[in-house]
Each structure stands twice: as C-alpha cells, then as structure tokens.
Amino acid sequence: MAKKPARTSPSSKPAAKKAAPKKKADSPAAPSRADDLKAYREMLLIRRFEEKAGQMYGMGLIGGFCHLYIGQEAVIVGVMGAAKPGDQIITGYRDHGHMLACGMDPKGVMAELTGRSGGYSRGKGGSMHMFSVEKAFYGGHGIVGAQVPLGTGLAFANKYRGNDNVSLTFFGDGAANQGQVYESFNMAELWTLPVVYVIENNQYAMGTSIARASAQTNLSKRGVSFNIPGEQVDGMDVHAVQTAADKAITWCRAGKGPYILEMMTYRYRGHSMSDPAKYRAKEEVNKMRAEHDPIEQVRHRLLEGGTSEDELKEIDKEIRAVVAEAAEFAQASPEPDPKELWTDVLSPVAVAGA
Amino acid sequence: MTTNILMPALSPTMEEGTLAKWLVKEGDEVRSGDVIAEIETDKATMEVEAVDEGRIVKLVVPAGTENVKVNAVIAVIAGEGESAGAAPAPSAPAAKPAKSEATPAAAPAKPAPAPEPVATPADPDLPEGTEFVSQTVREALRDAMAEEMRRDKNVFVMGEEVAEYQGAYKVTQGLLEEFGPARVVDTPITDHGFAGLGVGPALAGLRPIVEFMTFNFAMQAIDQIINSAAKTHYMSGGQMHSPIVFRGPNGPASRVGAQHSQDYASWYAHIPGLIVIAPYSAADAKGLLKAAIRNPNPVIFLENEILYGKSFDVPKLDDYVLPIGKARILKVGKDVTLVSHSHGLTYCLEAAAKLAEEGIDAEIIDLRTLRPLDIDTIVASVKKTNRLVTVEETWPVCGIGAEIAARVQADAFDWLDAPILRVTQKDVPMPYAANLEKLALPSADDVVQAVKAVCYR
Numbered sequence: 171m172a173k174k175p176a177r178t179s180p181s182s183k184p185a186a187k188k189a190a191p192k193k194k195a196d197s198p199a200a201p202s203r204a205d206d207l208k209a210y211r212e213m214l215l216i217r218r219f220e221e222k223a224g225q226m227y228g229m230g231l232i233g234g235f236c237h238l239y240i241g242q243e244a245v246i247v248g249v250m251g252a253a254k255p256g257d258q259i260i261t262g263y264r265d266h267g268h269m270l271a272c273g274m275d276p277k278g279v280m281a282e283l284t285g286r287s288g289g290y291s292r293g294k295g296g297s298m299h300m301f302s303v304e305k306a307f308y309g310g311h312g313i314v315g316a317q318v319p320l321g322t323g324l325a326f327a328n329k330y331r332g333n334d335n336v337s338l339t340f341f342g343d344g345a346a347n348q349g350q351v352y353e354s355f356n357m358a359e360l361w362t363l364p365v366v367y368v369i370e371n372n373q374y375a376m377g378t379s380i381a382r383a384s385a386q387t388n389l390s391k392r393g394v395s396f397n398i399p400g401e402q403v404d405g406m407d408v409h410a411v412q413t414a415a416d417k418a419i420t421w422c423r424a425g426k427g428p429y430i431l432e433m434m435t436y437r438y439r440g441h442s443m444s445d446p447a448k449y450r451a452k453e454e455v456n457k458m459r460a461e462h463d464p465i466e467q468v469r470h471r472l473l474e475g476g477t478s479e480d481e482l483k484e485i486d487k488e489i490r491a492v493v494a495e496a497a498e499f500a501q502a503s504p505e506p507d508p509k510e511l512w513t514d515v516l517s518p519v520a521v522a523g524a
Numbered sequence: 525m526t527t528n529i530l531m532p533a534l535s536p537t538m539e540e541g542t543l544a545k546w547l548v549k550e551g552d553e554v555r556s557g558d559v560i561a562e563i564e565t566d567k568a569t570m571e572v573e574a575v576d577e578g579r580i581v582k583l584v585v586p587a588g589t590e591n592v593k594v595n596a597v598i599a600v601i602a603g604e605g606e607s608a609g610a611a612p613a614p615s616a617p618a619a620k621p622a623k624s625e626a627t628p629a630a631a632p633a634k635p636a637p638a639p640e641p642v643a644t645p646a647d648p649d650l651p652e653g654t655e656f657v658s659q660t661v662r663e664a665l666r667d668a669m670a671e672e673m674r675r676d677k678n679v680f681v682m683g684e685e686v687a688e689y690q691g692a693y694k695v696t697q698g699l700l701e702e703f704g705p706a707r708v709v710d711t712p713i714t715d716h717g718f719a720g721l722g723v724g725p726a727l728a729g730l731r732p733i734v735e736f737m738t739f740n741f742a743m744q745a746i747d748q749i750i751n752s753a754a755k756t757h758y759m760s761g762g763q764m765h766s767p768i769v770f771r772g773p774n775g776p777a778s779r780v781g782a783q784h785s786q787d788y789a790s791w792y793a794h795i796p797g798l799i800v801i802a803p804y805s806a807a808d809a810k811g812l813l814k815a816a817i818r819n820p821n822p823v824i825f826l827e828n829e830i831l832y833g834k835s836f837d838v839p840k841l842d843d844y845v846l847p848i849g850k851a852r853i854l855k856v857g858k859d860v861t862l863v864s865h866s867h868g869l870t871y872c873l874e875a876a877a878k879l880a881e882e883g884i885d886a887e888i889i890d891l892r893t894l895r896p897l898d899i900d901t902i903v904a905s906v907k908k909t910n911r912l913v914t915v916e917e918t919w920p921v922c923g924i925g926a927e928i929a930a931r932v933q934a935d936a937f938d939w940l941d942a943p944i945l946r947v948t949q950k951d952v953p954m955p956y957a958a959n960l961e962k963l964a965l966p967s968a969d970d971v972v973q974a975v976k977a978v979c980y981r
Contacts, residue, residue, distance in 0.1 A: 293761075
C-alpha cells in the first residue's frame with residue numbers, strides 16, 4: 171500500500187520567508203498513466219541494475235566501494251521528469267541511479283563498475299567517478315559535499331552564458347553538514363544562480379542518524395539565513411518529487427535564484443556493500459519497504475488504473491534483459507590496456523589558435 | 525533453468541565467511557530483495573538478498589558452515605514453473621575478469637617512464653627589432669589577463685577583492701572597468717567555496733582565473749584543487765577538462781609570521797594532473813600566464829609578493845606567449861649550476877656576482893615551470909659544470925630541490941664531481957622576529973657557501 175512515510179509529511183511551508191511559491195492546498199493533478207509507466211520503467215531499471223551490481227560485487231567482479239541506490243529511486247527519476255535537455259546533473263558517490271536516469275547506457279555504467287575498457291571512464295573512474303558530457307552528467311564525486319560548489323559553479327556558467335539551463339545538484343543529509351555547502355548557498359543566492367539543491371535525506375549519514383548529527387533536522391530550512399526557499403518532499407513518491415521539482419526548476423529558470431528540495435527518502439541497503447546497517451531496527455527498514463516503496467506505489471496505482479499484470483510483467487522482463495545484457499557486457503569487456511595508465515593525466519594542448 | 529546463488533564477498537577484502545543462518549528453506553518462493561541468509565564476516569553479520577526470483581530447490585551449504593569461500597555455490601534457485609528436479613551440484617565458477625592482452629605484472633624492472641608532455645619548444649625568437657618596455661611583474665600579470673579576456677569571452681577572473689578594490693595586491697587593477705562585474709567577480713571570503721565554484725564552470729567549458737589573496741588561504745580549498753580540478757580529467761577517461769588557473773602570491777612575504785609566509789611549490793608540484801608555474805621575471809610572468817589561461821588543464825600559478833613591484837624588460841609584442849615546461853638559463857656559466865625559481869633567483873643572482881669576484885663562474889637556471897619539470901635543461905647544465913646547488917624558499921623535506929637531486933643523480937650520476945647541495949628555508953615555521961626571520965630564509969651567503977662546498981674551495 172502506498173502511504174506517505176510518517177516522518178516525511180511534506181511541509182507546505184517554504185522554509186524561507188522570501189516569495190517562495192505557496193503550495194496549493196489541493197493536491198497536484200494526478201499523474202497520467204503514461205507518466206506512471208515511464209517512472210515505473212525507469213525506477214525498475216535502477217532497482218534491478220543495483221541488485222545486479224550488488225550481486226556482481228559479491229562475486230568479486232566489482233571492487234572497492236559500491237553504494238547502492240535501492241529505495242531512493244523516486245528521487246532522481248522524479249527530478250529528471252521535470253528537467254529538460256541542457257540541465258546539468260551532479261551528485262556524490264551514490265550515483266548509479268542518477269546516471270541511468272540521465273539516459274546513460276547501463277552497459278557503460280556497469281562496465282565502469284567492473285573496471286573495464288567499455289566503462290564510461292574506460293575503467294579509470296569506478297563506481298564513484300563517472301561522467302557524460304553528452305548527457306550533461308558532471309559526476310560522480312567521492313568527497314562528501316565537494317559536488318555542491320561544483321554544481322553551483324555549473325549554475326554560474328549558465329548565468330555567465332545567459333542560457334536558461336538549471337544545475338541540479340544532489341547531496342545527502344550527511345553532506346548537508348559540510349561547510350562548503352553553506353559557502354555555496356551564500357554565493358548562489360548572492361548571485362541568483364539557477365541551481366536546485368536536492369538534498370536526498372535518507373536519514374543516515376553512513377551509520378549516524380540525522381538526529382545524532384544535525385542540530386536542525388529539517389534540512390529544507392538550511393537555506394533560511396541565505397533567503398533560499400526550501401521545502402520537504404515525500405521522496406518515496408515519484409509524483410510528489412516531480413511536482414516539487416517542476417516548481418523548483420521553474421523558479422530557477424525564471425532567474426529567481428536557487429531553491430532547496432529536501433527529499434525524505436530511505437535506502438534499504440547499508441551505506442556501502444560492507445555495511446550491515448545495524449544502527450537501525452529491521453522493523454524500520456521492513457516498514458519502509460512494505461508501506462512506502464516507490465516502485466510498489468506506482469505499480470499499485472497502475473494496476474488500480476487498469477493496467478494489466480501482464481503488461482507490467484512484460485516491462486519487468488524487458489528490464490531484466492537490459493540489466494542482464496549490461497552485466498554480460500561488463501564481464502566481457504576487456505580490462506583497460508596497460509597504456510591507459512598513462513593517458514588522460516593532462517589534456518593535450520590545443521594547437522590551433524592557441 | 526536453475527540459477528546458482530554464490531557466497532558473496534561483502535567487503536573489499538573478504539575471502540571467506542560463515543553461513544550463519546538460512547532464512548528460507550527448500551521449496552520456498554523468493555523474490556528480488558528478499559533476505560535469504562545471514563553471513564558472518566570477520567567484521568559483521570550481513571544479510572544476503574535474493575537477486576533472482578524463483579523457488580529454492582537446494583540449500584547446498586548448511587547453516588552454521590564456517591570458512592565458506594567467496595563465490596562457492598550456497599543454494600540453487602529454479603525459475604518460474606520449473607520442477608524441483610535433481611539439484612545440480614555445480615562447482616563454483618571462479619569469477620575471472622576478462623584479462624586484456626596485458627603482460628602479467630612482471631618483476632619490478634625499470635619503472636615506466638612518466639609521460640611528460642612531448643618535447644617543449646624553446647621560447648619563440650623575438651622578431652628583429654622588438655622593442656622592450658620596462659614593466660613591473662604586477663603590470664605584466666594584469667596585461668596578460670586583460671589580453672586573454674579580450675581574446676576569449678570565456679575567460680573571467682574571480683576572487684576576493686579582485687574587482688572594486690582592484691586586487692588586494694593590485695594585480696587586477698583596471699579589469700573591472702574594462703570587463704564589467706560579470707567577468708571580474710568579487711567573491712565573499714569563502715576560499716573553499718569559490719575554488720570549487722570556479723571548477724564547475726571550467727568543467728562546463730569556461731576558462732576561470734581564480735585568484736587567491738595569497739596561497740596560504742588556498743589550503744582551505746586544496747581539496748577542490750586536487751580532487752576536483754586535477755583528477756577529473758583522468759577519472760573521466762579524458763571526457764572532462766578543467767581549464768582553470770589558480771593564481772596569487774605564494775612564498776615568504778615579510779614579517780607576517782608563520783601562517784602567512786609559506787611556499788607551496790612542492791605541495792602542488794607533487795600532484796599529477798596539475799601544471800605548476802612559478803615565474804621570476806615580468807616577461808615570463810606575462811608569457812606564461814597567457815599560456816596558462818589557454819591551457820586546457822588546471823594550472824597553479826605561483827606569484828611572489830616581493831617580486832610584484834620589481835621591474836623587468838618585457839617585449840612589446842601583441843601576443844607574447846611562452847612555452848610551459850621549459851626552464852630558462854638566466855646566466856651562462858661553467859663552474860657550477862644553480863637551479864631556482866621565483867624569488868629564490870634573487871639569492872642566486874646576488875651570489876653569482878659575489879662568486880665571480882672569487883673566480884667562480886656560476887650558471888643560473890630559472891625553472892619557471894615546476895611541473896612538468898624541465899629536467900633536460902638541468903641535466904645538460906650539470907654535464908657541463910659537474911656541480912649542482914638548488915635554491916628555494918620551501919622547506920627542505922620533500923622539496924623541489926629533493927626532487928631535482930633524485931632525478932639528477934639518476935640521469936647524470938657519472939658527471940657529478942660533488943654531492944648535490946640544497947639551500948632552502950630552515951626547517952621551522954616562519955618566525956616573526958626580524959632577526960629570526962632572516963635566519964630562517966635562505967640568503968645569498970648561504971648560496972655562496974654551498975657553491976664553495978661543492979667546488980671544494
């Protein structure tokens with residue numbers, strides 16, 4: 171059953187006094203069947219991809235750190251549903267879902283996880299460091315919070331160039347306590363930069379709950395002293411996410427400066443593959459999965475709306491095939507040529523007109 | 525079709541573990557995400573979730589089994605609608621990555637040569653009859669930025685007090701008036717933040733010049749400089765570029781104490797993915813800053829407060845650009861090689877004059893670029909003079925001189941007639957008291973002494 175998580179009652183009050191758009195009392199228009207089918211497919215791809223990644227990690231095919239996005243799928247899928255081509259995306263190290271939702275090829279992402287030449291960074295980046303110029307995906311950053319000034323800088327570039335692109339800068343509740351986040355907030359509002367700060371509050375910064383780490387646990391209010399409007403959103407409900415993202419992106423595109431969306435979400439797995447997540451009760455996880463799963467919510471809505479089980483099964487099958495193909499590619503692709511060790515340290519100097 | 529469930533590795537280093545408990549039994553239907561077992565590693569008890577769907581037809585490894593190897597088959601699942609026939613007992617397929625045709629790691633033979641950029645061209649010859657103008661280093665730097673900003677609208681400068689105040693050290697004087705506030709951007713005092721904010725536009729294709737009021741404050745920003753600017757090109761497999769210049773005064777100033785008086789040359793020169801430039805003269809400051817702004821890589825451009833007001837002859841040319849990675853022989857000599865950069869050269873020049881009076885003819889090399897280091901020019905000089913003294917305002921430990929000594933002994937061991945000596949700042953935080961500060965810094969006399977020592981005089 172799809173219910174809103176108890177903790178996440180989306181506050182309709184903008185955190186800052188400044189002319190933040192008021193949320194209407196009536197709920198937003200119900201999602202269309204086409205929207206739901208699209209979201210279902212995209213979230214399912216992330217879920218199955220991440221499950222496969224977890225399995226391949228267990229088989230020793232993926233090394234190092236591997237942070238799975240399972241449970242948080244609605245956040246990136248909902249936000250991307252409100253974005254347009256040209257908008258930039260940047261995030262931290264829990265980034266596989268973001269890349270898939272940007273339209274990056276699952277084969278290239280999985281092959282990067284296995285450290286093969288067919289990966290997006292030709293095997294030299296790994297799980298936390300992938301990029302796509304084509305899809306305006308700017309990483310994939312391993313230092314907690316470092317992507318926030320970078321994403322703010324992408325917004326600076328948009329304003330400098332006078333285009334209407336918006337930077338979608340994602341970070342977690344843990345990163346929200348890094349100082350550079352507030353340095354960025356200050357400049358973003360000071361210079362009215364088009365950046366949506368999407369805080370993915372999955373309630374645990376590795377093993378530390380937000381209550382144990384944050385003096386102000388309502389992170390949507392973290393922009394108050396900079397006059398940045400913010401709101402909390404049910405991040406397990408893809409439609410609520412998309413509706414909020416629409417509003418925030420529209421705000422930025424209109425030249426009104428930054429906007430903060432605190433997505434109340436939850437990760438089902440540990441922080442990384444080696445984290446047994448003993449810091450939270452099993453019941454808490456089970457309750458989230460049973461009552462608020464983002465994919466089940468949409469699935470339920472689709473079935474109630476008349477979509478047949480068979481149709482959804484067909485989608486499941488297609489997604490499984492895509493993921494299986496990615497997994498096969500990621501194992502068949504050769505390791506990078508040893509010569510690659512020495513390439514891409516410096517960009518070659520452009521000769522013409524230099 | 526049956527699927528094997530394998531013993532998973534649950535950490536980067538796990539090789540085996542205990543299958544503590546099964547949470548399913550044979551015949552159970554499982555779905556993706558169902559917890560099916562608990563596994564104990566040396567660090568924790570972890571849950572194993574099903575990835576494939578179907579019915580458990582066989583639990584191969586009983587609960588309580590210790591030392592189960594990673595990738596051993598622990599259970600078998602049959603897909604939908606399949607009979608629970610005889611369960612196969614397959615052997616664990618070892619997950620072998622498809623190796624490329626690479627030679628397996630051979631015995632550590634010769635270290636592979638680091639790929640320095642290909643042969644750097646010499647300074648362009650100045651056209652016949654080129655006029656020179658006397659300019660301070662400060663003016664030359666300003667002109668370099670202004671010329672590049674006129675040439676390319678993607679170039680902008682940001683930092684504390686760069687616009688309305690005209691630069692804390694007046695290096696950006698006049699730029700706001702000519703280029704306006706969109707391209708000459710005053711930042712709040714937020715070094716970590718604006719360093720990262722500057723890298724963003726570089727990744728997006730603009731060409732930022734980020735001024736640090738001094739490099740002492742860049743320590744707050746060094747994560748963004750190294751982790752975001754220097755490594756992204758490599759980590760992206762060459763997709764992303766960070767054409768950005770971080771510039772500002774570096775090195776000991778005068779009577780400002782330990783926190784404001786430090787040379788960061790070797791800190792940045794340590795980092796692959798960065799270019800590090802530290803010019804001495806105004807002409808080099810101009811030609812190299814223009815090259816730095818045009819370079820597609822992150823460049824650390826180390827200026828010197830004491831040199832800002834010093835005047836030099838600068839060629840009067842429309843577009844004076846110098847090659848990065850090429851040292852300059854500041855004075856030709858035959859008895860000993862002195863290698864330095866930036867303000868360190870003032871000690872060398874003064875020492876060379878004193879040494880000349882005693883009949884010692886020193887050759888002086890101005891490194892200009894610290895990374896990539898022009899080792900060829902140093903080695904060629906050492907092969908001529910057979911003696912080497914390095915001079916710098918950094919601390920001795922792991923400094924530029926240490927790097928030069930290591931490389932020269934590898935490349936020109938047989939040409940050396942004396943041990944290589946280093947003249948550096950003393951290995952202490954910079955003191956404030958005038959006499960102690962003087963003692964802490966290198967001096968021309970230190971250089972003279974070192975030269976006499978390597979000349980056995």
